[in-house]
Amino acid sequence: MAVEVARLEPRRRRFSAAGGPRYPGWLALPAVGWYLLFFVGPLAILALFSVAERVGFSTVVYTFNLDNFADLWDPLYGKVFLRTLQLAVVGTVATLLVGFPLAYYLARYATRKTLLLLLIVIPFWTSFLIRTYAWLIILAPDFPLFRALRWAGIVPSDLQILYTEKAVYIGVIYNYLPLMVLPLYAALERMDWSLVDAAQDLGDNAWQAFRRVTLPLVLPGVLAGSLLTFIPLTGEYLVPVILGGDLTVYAGNLIGSQFVTSRDWPFGAAIAMVVVGAMTVAVLLYARLARREEQFGG
Amino acid sequence: MSERPIWERRYDRRGFVAVSAMTAFLAACGGSTTAEEEPGGGTTTATDQPQLTGELFYYNWADYVNPETYDRFTQETGVTVKKDFYPSNEDLQAKLQAGARGYDIVVPTGYMTKILVEGNLLQEIDWSRLPTVEANIDPKFRGLPYDPDDRYSVPKDWGTTGFVYRTDLFDGTLTSWADFYEAAMGPLSKKVTVLDSYPEVIGSALKKNGFSYNSEDEGELEIAKGDLLALKPHILAITSSEYRQMVIAGRAAMALGWNGDGALVVAEKPAEYVVPEEGSEFWVDTYAIPVGANNPDAAYAWIDFAYQPEIGALETEYHNYGSTLQKALLEGVIDPDVLANEDVFPSDEVVAKLEPNNYGPEGDSLRQRIWTEFKSA
Numbered sequence: 001m002a003v004e005v006a007r008l009e010p011r012r013r014r015f016s017a018a019g020g021p022r023y024p025g026w027l028a029l030p031a032v033g034w035y036l037l038f039f040v041g042p043l044a045i046l047a048l049f050s051v052a053e054r055v056g057f058s059t060v061v062y063t064f065n066l067d068n069f070a071d072l073w074d075p076l077y078g079k080v081f082l083r084t085l086q087l088a089v090v091g092t093v094a095t096l097l098v099g100f101p102l103a104y105y106l107a108r109y110a111t112r113k114t115l116l117l118l119l120i121v122i123p124f125w126t127s128f129l130i131r132t133y134a135w136l137i138i139l140a141p142d143f144p145l146f147r148a149l150r151w152a153g154i155v156p157s158d159l160q161i162l163y164t165e166k167a168v169y170i171g172v173i174y175n176y177l178p179l180m181v182l183p184l185y186a187a188l189e190r191m192d193w194s195l196v197d198a199a200q201d202l203g204d205n206a207w208q209a210f211r212r213v214t215l216p217l218v219l220p221g222v223l224a225g226s227l228l229t230f231i232p233l234t235g236e237y238l239v240p241v242i243l244g245g246d247l248t249v250y251a252g253n254l255i256g257s258q259f260v261t262s263r264d265w266p267f268g269a270a271i272a273m274v275v276v277g278a279m280t281v282a283v284l285l286y287a288r289l290a291r292r293e294e295q296f297g298g
Numbered sequence: 299m300s301e302r303p304i305w306e307r308r309y310d311r312r313g314f315v316a317v318s319a320m321t322a323f324l325a326a327c328g329g330s331t332t333a334e335e336e337p338g339g340g341t342t343t344a345t346d347q348p349q350l351t352g353e354l355f356y357y358n359w360a361d362y363v364n365p366e367t368y369d370r371f372t373q374e375t376g377v378t379v380k381k382d383f384y385p386s387n388e389d390l391q392a393k394l395q396a397g398a399r400g401y402d403i404v405v406p407t408g409y410m411t412k413i414l415v416e417g418n419l420l421q422e423i424d425w426s427r428l429p430t431v432e433a434n435i436d437p438k439f440r441g442l443p444y445d446p447d448d449r450y451s452v453p454k455d456w457g458t459t460g461f462v463y464r465t466d467l468f469d470g471t472l473t474s475w476a477d478f479y480e481a482a483m484g485p486l487s488k489k490v491t492v493l494d495s496y497p498e499v500i501g502s503a504l505k506k507n508g509f510s511y512n513s514e515d516e517g518e519l520e521i522a523k524g525d526l527l528a529l530k531p532h533i534l535a536i537t538s539s540e541y542r543q544m545v546i547a548g549r550a551a552m553a554l555g556w557n558g559d560g561a562l563v564v565a566e567k568p569a570e571y572v573v574p575e576e577g578s579e580f581w582v583d584t585y586a587i588p589v590g591a592n593n594p595d596a597a598y599a600w601i602d603f604a605y606q607p608e609i610g611a612l613e614t615e616y617h618n619y620g621s622t623l624q625k626a627l628l629e630g631v632i633d634p635d636v637l638a639n640e641d642v643f644p645s646d647e648v649v650a651k652l653e654p655n656n657y658g659p660e661g662d663s664l665r666q667r668i669w670t671e672f673k674s675a
Contacts, residue, residue: 055659056416057412057413057417057659057662058391058417059416076667076671076674077670079674080670080674083674141549142547163534163535245533245534245535245536245537246494246535246536246537246673247530247533247536247673248674249670249673249674253673254670259392260386260388260392261388261496261666262669263388263392263413263662264666
């Protein structure tokens, strides 16, 4: 979605500047209705819950108090948020580091692009859950690969990956890679490589040409891919449960457990509101960055 | 939505908040979601011999009814059984509270029965329609603290919480919670799992220190928390659904869990299930009829049907959880090995040391915070 926005914006600007075609406003009604019903509506309900109060085991009483937010001001939850931020930042950077060379190769050198792109997209045809469970088997200590590595003395005999943070990061990078690669590829695909050649002809070495020509031109793609990875990562719920052995709490798990295990919907709603608020700030920052990039990119 | 497996519904990371909010919205509007509703259910005219028709919608724990029992029930009554499953009491509650209707029978554990009653989610039970239950139930399962007058629930099966360990992977004998914690923090470090359920895990630490399983005393809970935080770095995983397989496969050597799973491990591998000396929990799962049931007649028929000794025997032989029928009625019908298995039917002496989960909302709030702290430690 972010890619679309980035791509469409200049065109719209051009239209309005030239006094281009105007469409009747009611054409937007289905989209606005959808937006109200499935985004603004639920968000409003969440806001309503976040100031409500839990009584007894699970009864929700609608009032207005900010106790739920006050309760969040607690080192315990601060730790959870920091850990979530760390997962999101490190996860995004790691996915970028793995994804960029892949997208670069695909866009510039690959001869069978369609096939390779298909291979990246195919995992999407299988449930996220099943793909994550597959890693449970791959990372288990008795998986043949590990046995072989242990036997060859390449890894220590007591190496434990499953149910540690390492497993969480592996699962995260694996699952978010396509979300990163596709926008990167879209940006690199539109690159005019002769510009790089020109830079090198004029005295840049390969690294300088990359830094001064390629990178600024594909930066919107980098930002789009990072955002597509970063935002869902802040709510990541499944990978820590399955591959992390549920031994660590991230914001997504905290929210989930308030709704499902602790029966405290108001508190869960308050946490969700805080996460939504933080995300809004992140997206606004991104929008500013992206706009600036576009102006420079011209 | 209903054709997707339950775990996927629960964990769908992108849909989670949206779905919760939507269902909350529906619940807040007072509308009943019709996603689960099935047409063709009988109406609720309470007669002595209701004409049974249609379908029984049974919402239950997975793998908790012998498949043969479904067939026999359909043969006898002509009612077909539609099934759906939940992985925890809390999932059941979240579903009912969010407004899902149309289930005819649900199977909450005692403490959850109490919570569902508080939320006005269960119908009163008309015991005059359960003659077989009246005749065959073991009186010790009547009037339990979660439902003192048996107004909303009928016991289904019962069991204990304890731990199971592999005798071939551990040198020595473990008999108490103190042993469990010591072994977990010593030779079995990173070879131990605990349930993903805070009453049981926090309860184990309370009992280890000689406190009540249902303590609501902040000081006592603080001590229990200290033990749990010390235990945390030694835990391999927190799971209620995978520990049985992990212990059987040897990936874990010890697990805090329930007796039925323990008995199944013991049947497969050299292992022992322990009800700890300090005492522990005994739980009772109950049949309950939620509000908005389409076919309560069929629900009564099922409950009464299941209290026949042959059916009770069939059930316990299948899932290894204790039957709530009078034991004398099971003799001669049930596999004698199962009846003699103390993991399935603990002795009265063991049962005397057990407490049912029965703390109040205050104790619940305290436990929730401890649990978050334990998990994020």
